[in-house]
Amino acid sequence: MTALSAAAKAALAGGAPLPFSLYTSHTEQRILNAPILKPLLICVLAGVKHLGRDAELVCPAGSFVFLPNSPTIDMRNIPVNEEYCAMLIDFDHADFHQFQRSAVPARPHLLGPVDAVLAKTLQQFAEWSVYAPPGAWHFRKKELLQLLYQAGHHGVAAMAAPPSFSHQLHDMISADIAGDWSVKRVTAALAVSESTLLRNLKAEGTDLLAIVNRTRLGHALHLIQTTRDPIGRIADRCGYYSQSRFTEKFKLLFGVTPTGLRKTRL
CATH class of the missing domain: 2.60.120.810 (Jelly Rolls)
Structure with a gap:
């Protein structure tokens, strides 16, 4: 090794x-x-x-x-x-x-x-x-x-399940992680109606906001684990313009604050 x-x-x-x-x-x-x-x-x-x-x-x-x-x-x-x-x-x-x-x-x-x-x-x-x-x-x-x-x-x-509708959205959002992913923008990008979008997401037990947050926070987790960028810069890169709000959402999902996780690497 x-x-x-x-x-x-x-x-x-x-x-x-x-x-x-x-x-x-x-x-x-x-x-x-x-x-x-x-x-x-x-x-x-x-x-x-x-x-x-x-x-x-x-x-x-x-x-x-x-x-x-x-x-x-x-x-x-x-x-x-x-x-x-x-x-x-x-x-x-x-x-x-x-x-x-x-x-x-x-x-x-x-x-x-x-x-x-x-x-x-x-x-x-x-x-x-x-x-x-x-x-x-x-x-x-x-x-x-x-x-x-x-x-x-x-x-x-x-090991590869067919990509779900949520996975397709994740890939799309990842290409512009800090962008404004409104329902209107997503439906235009996918060429589907709002009702079709909401129905597909409901069938998978999720919604657009949850997918956007999960995609952003997942990328933030990766950046904290692989870079030494300041937490505020990572928050900004992932579309969170309030570091305190970013920290709150990060801890709610992952059970640890960004700063707490960063300290384990030092």
């Missing part, structure tokens, strides 16, 4: 956008309702990750967990010997088109070891990402999925 961690940290040190993230902490993190909006591979490089309100899943260093694009999950990131560190890679629904979904039953998660082959592949992925154009990232992501499948983790083929 040492070589993989070093390669990932070296790649991220350049500051350029990359097709993976590295989450670290030096004290325990407890995060409620963490959004999983795309199929997500989490490789724990140091420390332990607990998933679920009652720690139903335990992922020690040297293991991975693959989560489908399910709504939310509670988690604890626990440092061992000074640090928690995990490499995260999200996937698009199209990355799974190489598999025949009907042949594999859907699963709520997939657990496994980061063996020598996967660790070396991830290390090469991190090093390659520094030089590769963003348009080529999805090719290597599809190779990672195929590697897991060929290693016997056939459940990876069923």
